[in-house]
Amino acid sequence: MKSSFRLNDNALRYFIFFGLAGSLFIHSFIKYGLLNQTIGLIMPKASAQVPxxxxxxxxxxxxxxxxxxxxxxxxxxxVTYPSTKGTETRSWRAGQSIDQFMELGDFETPQLAIETLNLSTIARVQEINLSRLRLSDFQLTGWQTLPNLVKAVPGLGNRSVASVPPIRDFARRFGINGGTIANLGRYSNLRNVQIGRAINLKNYPLTSIPNIQNASINRFANWQDSKIIGVPGLSILTWDNLPGLRTxxxxxxxxxxxxxxxxxxxxxxxxxxxxxxxxxxxxxxxxxxxxxxxxxxxxxxxxxxxxxxxxxxxxxxxxxxxxxxxxxxxxxxxxxxxxxxxxxxxxxxxxxxxxxxxxxxxxxxxxxxxxxxxxxxxxxxxxxxxxxxxxxxxxxx
Structure with a gap:
């Protein structure tokens, strides 16, 4: 009987001790701003007023x-909607910047003229060394066909297949080793193949396709489908560099x-x-x-x-x-x-x-x-x- 009473007495003391400790912790949690700091960690990032x-x-x-x-x-x-790819879904989450999910075509307006920019212009403003980037960093290259690239990149069709490594490796996948890049369009078995489906674009520097940095964005097929982050440097390009705003x-x-x-x-x-x-x-x-x-x-x-x-x-x-x-x-x-x-x-x-x-x-x-x-x-x-x-x-x- 005495042993049972002693256990209950000890339990009561522990209860009182932890109750007081818990109260002090909650008081400090609120008084010193720990509650706000904790909520700040779990809440989405707030957007600041624009300058x-x-x-x-x-x-x-x-x-x-x-x-x-x-x-x-x-x-x-x-949201899910119809597009050139069939049915497409666009998702975004609170705290996310819009360059992560918005696409170039969403901003195809005279007031921005974003599509008239090229990589060379963006890189010059942002001091980006394009030779350090990969072809995969320029998202829209993945779905270009050879005829698309010849049409988009000035002078590309006149170059020999062997002189442009990604095109050379692409052609070899189909058993072709010579000729000019423009002539590759004669082969029906590769005419409609997207470059990114035949070779790994991560294996090639962005500048391995000569002059690609000087082609305006709107020269590429389906450029509208590229995300903002799919164009190197565009996410952090300030809007004063968008030519349409002057109008x-x-x-x-x-x-x-x-x-x-x-x-x-x-x-x-x-x-x-x-x-x-x-x-x-x-x-x-x-x-x-x-x-x-x-x-x-x-x-x-x-x-x-x-x-x-x-x-x-x-x-x-x-x-x-x-x-x-x-x-x-x-x-x-x-x-x-x-x-x-x-x-x-x-x-x-x-x-x-x-x-x-x-x-x-x-x-x-x-x-x-x-x-x-x-x-x-x-x-x-x-x-x-x-x-x-x-x-x-x-x-x-």
Missing amino acids: IVNSPNGFTPDWSRLRFSDMIISVSGS LDLSFVAKVDLPLRDIEANRIRSISGSYQQGFNVPCLQDNCAHAEMSGIGKTTGTQWMSGKFQKVNGGFGILKALNGGKEPTGRNPFGSSFKQVVWNIYEDSGKVETTMFFRICKTIPFIGRTCSPYFIGPVLFIVYREQDPIVLGKPNS
Whole structure:
């Protein structure tokens, strides 16, 4: 009986000791910020606001500091759609930069003209030694056929097969040892074979195909299917090096006058929407958080609705059906490569967070170009406060 009592007594002491120790640990965990640090380790990487320039035309991105690799998405997603490869799936996860899953064709817009770049230009800006890279580092080489390469790379067809090691080894797989590269196109058994299926591109330097670095991206077959990271240096190339940005019209500018939260309902003086539905789509629902504008003439009092609450029609062609045909309401002041969307409204502090949303675009034979709604996002963009200038872009109605 005494032994049983002694065991229970010891157990009680241990319980009290560990209870006190646990309380002290939890107190320290919270007081000294260990809880926040631990959560920070398991939460996805947060996207930072893009660097901006306060120009006479309003807040604009500092293109000299904007890169694909810095655009961090905050919501995971996945979608399946038809393409030239049949059925294709695109997936992304929160905390991932968009260069990991977005493709060149998604940014085939006059405002970027990304397809007119070549490896030589990118390498010169980024100080990349192309001779240290492999052919496999340039993703789209994997699906080029010999006729594709001859068409894409200036002067390649006139070279002898033996003088270009990857082409020489490719030809030998089919029992061919001589002639010019252009003449290889006569052999029907290799005419439609993708280079990457016959030889291991990791075994060859990128510059082993002479002049490939001087061929613009859009000279290659199906260049649109390459991921951003599939072009050496493009992920970290700042956007001021994209030639199309010089064509932007930034003349339509207003000021953020009054941020209003979602208790606002049925707002009709809209200055937001989509390419498909126009940019004056009223918000006929209970939650119409928005940023009210001020400016010249009828601009004062217009409302840029929050795309976090209001969705509008978007996309065109076959891919229009993705995401139920809907995208967050917003505007495209910096062109069609992405959509600027008012997202979080902080009425008390007078702050408006805007985000970037992206779309999937494909060029399908006999059908043409088709794009989904802008539904891939959000990526934190420009944060405004009351009286900050904001570029509205075209249309200026």
